[in-house]
Amino acid sequence: MLDRVAQAQHTIEEACRGLDRQITVMEVCGTHTVSIFRSGIRSILPDKLKLLSGPGCPVCVTDQGYIDTMMRLADRADCLVATYGDMIRVPGSDGSLETRASRGNVKVVLSSEDALQLARDNPEKTVVFIAVGFETTTPATAVVVQEAAREGIENFCVLSNHKLVIPAIRALLGGMNDRIDAFLCPGHVSVIIGSGAFREIVRDYRRPCVVAGFEPLQILEGLAEICRQFAGGTAEVKSMYKAVVTEQGNIAAQRIVAECFEPVDGYWRGIGKIAKSTLALKEQYRRFDAFARFGLEDKPGKEIRGCRCGEVLCGLMDPIECPLFGTRCTPQKPIGPCMVSSEGTCAAWFKYGRRN
Amino acid sequence: MCLAVPARIIELEGDRAVVDAMGNRWKAKTTLLPDAKLGDVVLVHAGFAISTVDEEEAKKTWELFAEIENMGSEKFDG
Numbered sequence: 001m002l003d004r005v006a007q008a009q010h011t012i013e014e015a016c017r018g019l020d021r022q023i024t025v026m027e028v029c030g031t032h033t034v035s036i037f038r039s040g041i042r043s044i045l046p047d048k049l050k051l052l053s054g055p056g057c058p059v060c061v062t063d064q065g066y067i068d069t070m071m072r073l074a075d076r077a078d079c080l081v082a083t084y085g086d087m088i089r090v091p092g093s094d095g096s097l098e099t100r101a102s103r104g105n106v107k108v109v110l111s112s113e114d115a116l117q118l119a120r121d122n123p124e125k126t127v128v129f130i131a132v133g134f135e136t137t138t139p140a141t142a143v144v145v146q147e148a149a150r151e152g153i154e155n156f157c158v159l160s161n162h163k164l165v166i167p168a169i170r171a172l173l174g175g176m177n178d179r180i181d182a183f184l185c186p187g188h189v190s191v192i193i194g195s196g197a198f199r200e201i202v203r204d205y206r207r208p209c210v211v212a213g214f215e216p217l218q219i220l221e222g223l224a225e226i227c228r229q230f231a232g233g234t235a236e237v238k239s240m241y242k243a244v245v246t247e248q249g250n251i252a253a254q255r256i257v258a259e260c261f262e263p264v265d266g267y268w269r270g271i272g273k274i275a276k277s278t279l280a281l282k283e284q285y286r287r288f289d290a291f292a293r294f295g296l297e298d299k300p301g302k303e304i305r306g307c308r309c310g311e312v313l314c315g316l317m318d319p320i321e322c323p324l325f326g327t328r329c330t331p332q333k334p335i336g337p338c339m340v341s342s343e344g345t346c347a348a349w350f351k352y353g354r355r356n
Numbered sequence: 357m358c359l360a361v362p363a364r365i366i367e368l369e370g371d372r373a374v375v376d377a378m379g380n381r382w383k384a385k386t387t388l389l390p391d392a393k394l395g396d397v398v399l400v401h402a403g404f405a406i407s408t409v410d411e412e413e414a415k416k417t418w419e420l421f422a423e424i425e426n427m428g429s430e431k432f433d434g
Contacts, residue, residue: 250388250389
């Protein structure tokens with residue numbers, strides 16, 4: 001293994017030596033962010049290679065408007081809110097789900113199946129599943145929506161905020177931050193959408209897109225591949241995670257998602273509205289749509305005062321440049337979502353920053 | 357959030373499976389991986405198998421987990 005580390009490092013150094021400017025690589029996956037920081041990869045990279053963390057942590061990119069809607073539903077006596085653990089501590093304008101959990105109408109689930117089971121077990125309540133996540137997580141939501149429809153479990157609904165990674169990359173390159181030179185693409189999102197999904201980014205923006213797994217060696221080899229492409233003046237899609245990522249992805253998962261969901265315009269923290277970037281339930285499943293059921297609108301919320309998470313998410317500033325970072329905003333008392341989520345860029349900087 | 361772990365299917369009935377990773381067992385569904393068979397090693401995310409994994413790749417991840425666990429206990433003991 002050490003041979004491969006040395007070889008990757010050598011490729012990176014050789015390629016960077018020949019470059020006349022710094023190149024910026026963005027990873028768009030919270031799990032990559034954590035792995036990069038934990039392993040200390042940044043500390044061994046040459047100055048000419050800069051890594052940025054992009055909008056890849058689902059908790060972090062969720063707009064404040066959605067978070068406040070989620071709190072309103074958790075305040076209703078007739079609702080039971082089921083959420084993955086990541087969302088529980090995110091602050092709304094009035095407390096978090098955690099502060100509401102003591103009242104008994106918020107439950108943490110490990111799977112969408114558990115949320116549907118809660119609906120079966122609590123017929124007197126409407127179970128609202130907080131459906132947050134990128135393409136890896138969406139199929140699990142689609143499966144239970146179909147299951148609920150089949151079984152006629154009418155006291156179940158989902159508040160969908162499932163996001164799509166390609167429109168986010170396009171929004172960045174299309175104006176938010178076009179200084180990004182290449183992307184380290186998310187491994188498990190690619191299991192579902194396939195590495196081929198990134199071809200349009202290469203075609204339209206000529207940026208190398210390299211899919212990598214989550215072990216430090218794979219990330220380092222992914223960066224070496226990006227550097228190799230730069231040195232050779234090419235831009236391609238390449239997967240370093242062939243053990244699980246195919247060109248076409250998981251077709252069965254794509255099919256079930258397409259049956260249930262359709263892309264609509266959606267709000268992202270710090271980026272704003274991105275066309276066709278968020279998944280909403282299709283007409284035939286509308287009765288399981290929490291927005292429709294409770295007459296709610298998915299509209300942007302008021303940003304938290306002083307919080308610079310939006311700029312951090314776009315790679316426009318490092319967390320350390322935010323005046324709240326490490327002073328008023330810490331993992332123990334987070335103000336912004338990038339500090340709340342264990343996969344958030346600010347949390348990673350706080351925890352590992354000193355040695356990176 | 358998009359993290360998935362490799363685990364072996366040790367029971368399978370329809371799309372309902374029990375999976376095992378290093379002795380930890382839990383329920384998962386194979387709805388998204390209709391060709392999954394008993395004994396296959398699969399990546400599991402939020403209760404669903406999303407891809408098959410080859411044995412070697414899975415072993416690397418399990419070894420890494422074991423290493424992290426040992427690091428934790430060493431720290432705790434020492």
